[in-house]
Amino acid sequence: xxxxxxxxxxxxxxxxxxxxxxxxxxxxxxxxxxxxxxxxxxxxxxxxxxxxxxxxxxxxxxxxxxxxxxxxxxxxxxxxxxxxxxxxxxxxxxxxxxxxxxxxxxxxxxxxxxxxxxxxxxxxxxxxxxxxxxxxxxxxxxxxxxxxxxxxxxxxxxxxxxxxxxxxxxxxxxxxxxxxxxxxxxxxxxxxxxxxxxxxxxxxxxxxxxxxxxxxxxxxxxxxxxxxxxxxxxxxxxxxxxxxxxxx
Ligand code: ADE
Numbered sequence: 138x139x140x141x142x143x144x145x146x147x148x149x150x151x152x153x154x155x156x157x158x159x160x161x162x163x164x165x166x167x168x169x170x171x172x173x174x175x176x177x178x179x180x181x182x183x184x185x186x187x188x189x190x191x192x193x194x195x196x197x198x199x200x201x202x203x204x205x206x207x208x209x210x211x212x213x214x215x216x217x218x219x220x221x222x223x224x225x226x227x228x229x230x231x232x233x234x235x236x237x238x239x240x241x242x243x244x245x246x247x248x249x250x251x252x253x254x255x256x257x258x259x260x261x262x263x264x265x266x267x268x269x270x271x272x273x274x275x276x277x278x279x280x281x282x283x284x285x286x287x288x289x290x291x292x293x294x295x296x297x298x299x300x301x302x303x304x305x306x307x308x309x310x311x312x313x314x315x316x317x318x319x320x321x322x323x324x325x326x327x328x329x330x331x332x333x334x335x336x337x338x339x340x341x342x343x344x345x346x347x348x349x350x351x352x353x354x355x356x357x358x359x360x361x362x363x364x365x366x367x368x369x370x371x372x373x374x375x376x377x378x379x380x381x382x383x384x385x
Contacts, residue, residue: 139169141211144250147172162297178206187253196254208264221247221266224279228268240293250279312365313350348374
């Protein structure tokens, strides 16, 4: 998969995306992430990318031309129009499902990062296929949002996570929040690791983890339970929790 990012801060993207799992995924050729400096596509001497908003008001608006020229360059290199996403708080809210969908539908994406008080609407109308928001808050620019989206999408590419892990089988994909994890030492400040995790009985461990995940999801994000596929043992466990609650 290839993702091109249009930004005023390509160094910030390269620095972050060169680390850890994303860095390794790029080195191994599972994903290619290319950050483009929008300023390189200006035609004025000052390399100015923004200007006053028509109609007045505070701040500066990113001009259409450098963005368009940058986008056109990426599409020309690709040899076709590339699915283009504008990172914006006005967009569809990004989640695990959207990440999976983008990975399944496109092997090349362009992410556009805005700054200042916004972007000239005409270039958005011309180049953008969809807008994505990473949540109901406003960031100073689209870069962090783009990196959140890339990180999450990349986890669905086979090979990016270790062979024993996968974004499909892990906890949030089954709709539940993650169960608690422990590592050595077996005792920390008087607190012991739950006994069940030490006895090597994998069926019991699986059940214990599933129960903790259900418990956590019920207490913190009960609305997520609607989409969870429950088996007989899950239902019995939930009933036992409800019984205990009533008894209290
Ligand atoms: N740019 C500014 N805020 C944003 C958000 N919440 N999501 C995506 N892009 C943004």
